[in-house]
Amino acid sequence: MEKIRIGNQETLFEIESIRPVSENVMQLVFPDTMPSVWGNITIYTDDGTEATTLTGYETVYRDEGHTVYLSNDGSVYTAPETPEGPGEPPEPYIPTLEELQAAKRREISVACQQIIYQGVNVPLSDGSTDHFALTIEDQLNLFGKQIQVTSGAAQIEYHADGQPCRFYSAEDMQAIITAAMWHVSYHTTYCNAINMWISGCQTVEEVQAIFYGADVPPAYQSEVLQSYLTQIAAIAGGNADGADPA
Incomplete structure (x- = not known):
């Protein structure tokens, strides 16, 4: 909860x-x-x-x-006036299409942030798999680790989610950074495409049907998102959807 x-x-x-x-x-x-x-x-x-x-x-x-x-x-909130006619219920407030679109964009933004911050599982060279959270602070830390890898460090100190700090090989550290940045970039791109989809909706029903994880219609898929979906399809054996393969 x-x-x-x-x-x-x-x-x-x-x-x-x-x-x-x-x-x-x-x-x-x-x-x-x-x-x-x-x-x-x-x-x-x-x-x-x-x-x-x-x-x-x-x-x-x-x-x-x-x-x-x-x-x-x-x-x-102001309670509606008592209807003049007996048994006539007050009319509920009906949000405008623009209000629903704005609310849906906030809903999608929160969902995107939550999924990004939850992080990724990364397979390591010894056959184990570690999980790495990706809050903003974690993302900034990984940028710093990329500098260490690029400078030629053989071992880089870092920690998996909820685990003590340990040394990772340069190979494993690069795998962690690559997986993390892919996760962040994909969900940022996917969220942007959903926002374009929301803006293109013409009815309340269209807006209400959108949720994080839904297939984005081709008309709202950017070139970058299409590239990501092609990668996902290759990993998943041809099933391209809005899910994150990580």
């Missing part, structure tokens, strides 16, 4: 879900304990990896017990 931290508070709160419901409103569903104050929302994956931070959602738009809606523009 994902967790969140509010501002600089030490406490982590479990959440069942977090998703945008309009351009300026975010829905959070809690299984039990909830924050008493609000601020920047830092999201952590199931394994404790920091995924992303949402800023500006500091106003309680609507409180429904374990489901809370926060706004990033100071707006609050």
Whole structure:
């Protein structure tokens, strides 16, 4: 189950879900304990990896017990007026296509960051496989390791996810760097293509059908994404889709 931290508070709160419901409103569903104050929302994956931070959602738009809606523009929910006719329910707010597109882009961005930060499994020369997280800090560290490899270092110190630091051969370190950069570049390219797809949608139904991992229609596949999909197809034996072979 994902967790969140509010501002600089030490406490982590479990959440069942977090998703945008309009351009300026975010829905959070809690299984039990909830924050008493609000601020920047830092999201952590199931394994404790920091995924992303949402800023500006500091106003309680609507409180429904374990489901809370926060706004990033100071707006609050106003109950509709009681219908004049008996038995006439209030009309629900229907987001515009542009609002749904903006919300879907944020949803896709969060999903992309989470998958990138989760990292990759890398087979090593001794037959073992190590897992490497790829937060922004990890990515910067690997850029530094590439300099060591290029300079001719025979052994490079680094650590697998959750493991103590150890020496990797230059060959293994290069394999780690290559796999990591491929993972980051592929998902960045794929996310960009989905955003182009979202912008091209003409109906609400088209936007709602999009999810991270979906096959991007050829019309929105960039030349770079097509190259990645060709590589994936070769690795997977001809099954090219939006999945990451790592």
